[in-house]
Amino acid sequence: MGCELIKHHCGIIGVWGVPNAAELAFHGLYSLQHRGQEAAGIVSTDGNRFYRKLGMGTVTQIFSSPTVLGSLKGSGAIGHNRYSTTGASSEFNIQPLSAVLRDGPVAIGHNGNLVNTKRIRKRLQEDGAIFQSTTDSEIIIHLMARSKKEQVRDKLLEALDEIEGAFSLVLLSDHAMYAARDPHGWRPLCIGEKDGKYIFSSESCALDLLGYSYIRDVRPGELVLVDDEGLHSHQYADGSQTHHCVFELIYFSRPDSRFGGDYIDKFRRKMGKNLAEEYPDDADIVISVPDSSNTAALGYSQRSEARFEMGLIRNHYVGRTFIQPTQTMREMGVKLKFNPVGGVLKDRKVVVVEDSIVRGTTLRKLTDLIRQAGAKEVHVRVSSPPIKHPCYYGMDFPSREELIAHTRSVEEIRKTIGVDSLGYLSVEKLLDSVPHENGENYCTACFTGEYPIPVEQDEENGSKERYEDR
Numbered sequence: 001m002g003c004e005l006i007k008h009h010c011g012i013i014g015v016w017g018v019p020n021a022a023e024l025a026f027h028g029l030y031s032l033q034h035r036g037q038e039a040a041g042i043v044s045t046d047g048n049r050f051y052r053k054l055g056m057g058t059v060t061q062i063f064s065s066p067t068v069l070g071s072l073k074g075s076g077a078i079g080h081n082r083y084s085t086t087g088a089s090s091e092f093n094i095q096p097l098s099a100v101l102r103d104g105p106v107a108i109g110h111n112g113n114l115v116n117t118k119r120i121r122k123r124l125q126e127d128g129a130i131f132q133s134t135t136d137s138e139i140i141i142h143l144m145a146r147s148k149k150e151q152v153r154d155k156l157l158e159a160l161d162e163i164e165g166a167f168s169l170v171l172l173s174d175h176a177m178y179a180a181r182d183p184h185g186w187r188p189l190c191i192g193e194k195d196g197k198y199i200f201s202s203e204s205c206a207l208d209l210l211g212y213s214y215i216r217d218v219r220p221g222e223l224v225l226v227d228d229e230g231l232h233s234h235q236y237a238d239g240s241q242t243h244h245c246v247f248e249l250i251y252f253s254r255p256d257s258r259f260g261g262d263y264i265d266k267f268r269r270k271m272g273k274n275l276a277e278e279y280p281d282d283a284d285i286v287i288s289v290p291d292s293s294n295t296a297a298l299g300y301s302q303r304s305e306a307r308f309e310m311g312l313i314r315n316h317y318v319g320r321t322f323i324q325p326t327q328t329m330r331e332m333g334v335k336l337k338f339n340p341v342g343g344v345l346k347d348r349k350v351v352v353v354e355d356s357i358v359r360g361t362t363l364r365k366l367t368d369l370i371r372q373a374g375a376k377e378v379h380v381r382v383s384s385p386p387i388k389h390p391c392y393y394g395m396d397f398p399s400r401e402e403l404i405a406h407t408r409s410v411e412e413i414r415k416t417i418g419v420d421s422l423g424y425l426s427v428e429k430l431l432d433s434v435p436h437e438n439g440e441n442y443c444t445a446c447f448t449g450e451y452p453i454p455v456e457q458d459e460e461n462g463s464k465e466r467y468e469d470r
């Protein structure tokens with residue numbers, strides 16, 4: 001997937017108890033930019049008012065002027081980086097979403113997809129609710145608005161009790177900040193601390209940047225509240241049957257982020273090593289499809305005889321702007337993004353490590369480029385199993401029909417991609433690469449088709465594919 005543009009889900013951050021909370025939220029979002037580049041927003045509070053800035057584009061494009069950040073006052077702030085997984089790509093869907101409830105304003109930032117929203121949305125609409133966006137996150141606000149409970153915490157708990165699916169969320173009120181994770185722990189969310197002040201973040205790489213210490217992950221089924229008195233935890237649901245998204249560890253999360261205390265780098269290296277054991281070769285060199293496959297390729301090379309080389313150079317500025325590609329740019333295709341290093345590849349038997357293959361079309365072009373650069377043989381090794389099924393928990397894979405592995409065998413895929421050999425990491429060895437010490441279990445549905453919780457069927461066409469709101 002290092003060579004395919006697949007949309008991630010989102011990144012969230014929450015800051016409480018420091019005078020420049022919005023500035024910290026901005027820097028946190030900056031380090032979570034890989035989780036969403038379509039839109040971003042920050043909502044802050046000084047305890048009296050809420051301040052908000054949302055926009056389309058990257059974090060630096062939206063918060064380019066110091067006056068914008070300066071206008072986001074207060075010691076509490078939450079932020080959100082967005083790629084649309086549910087809800088169309090529109091300004092109405094930019095988060096954090098905010099609303100004024102009976103007893104004060106709230107704002108919410110959400111990562112993941114809910115799987116039972118159609119029924120809830122229909123019921124709410126029949127009851128008179130008017131939705132501003134097509135995101136499933138707005139449902140949480142509507143459920144809170146209708147709650148008869150007095151406290152924001154209790155309204156949120158009531159909403160959490162009703163929704164199903166993948167969610168890690170941060171919620172801001174005028175007197176506290178909340179973080180919650182679904183009982184399966186699909187999407188990551190961690191807690192950082194500095195001088196008795198707390199931050200919530202999708203990934204710990206944001207804590208490193210901000211100088212906060214990683215304390216722990218928000219537990220599956222846990223609601224954490226931070227106010228001026230400190231941090232308070234409430235286990236609102238049994239979180240012992242986890243289904244962490246294993247794709248976070250394969251591809252989404254940064255290798256310098258932590259999962260359960262260890263760096264993701266460690267698990268990706270193990271995937272590479274296991275891959276080398278399952279599919280050994282006598283190649284001259286191992287190269288990665290940068291950047292997401294770098295760590296797995298290093299692991300592969302450590303376990304095989306072949307040395308790791310930088311055979312592909314990536315242009316990091318492609319796909320990060322809203323400039324419409326010209327016809328010439330389209331014709332250049334994958335060359336615009338990757339350039340092979342001829343001196344490294346010429347006359348070599350090359351293993352290319354890729355973290356995953358979705359459609360396979362870009363990888364085919366990329367391996368053609370590697371051959372054109374003089375490689376004698378091209379062997380592809382994939383540090384995940386074949387992706388055969390769609391994801392309903394926050395990952396925007398294309399439809400089943402577009403997934404190259406949905407109906408093809410590995411040999412058919414090898415022929416389609418046009419390489420000398422192809423090997424995928426098995427599900428067993430993937431699970432062997434990730435931690436289980438604390439009873440962790442993982443979602444592997446996109447590989448196995450075994451969905452941990454059922455997905456709401458579309459009442460109109462009976463298909464699970466059309467999960468987008470109408």
Ligand code: SF4
Nearest residue numbers: 245391395443445446
């Ligand atoms: S289906 Fe795949 S991408 Fe989606 S949550 Fe499960 S492991 Fe992650």
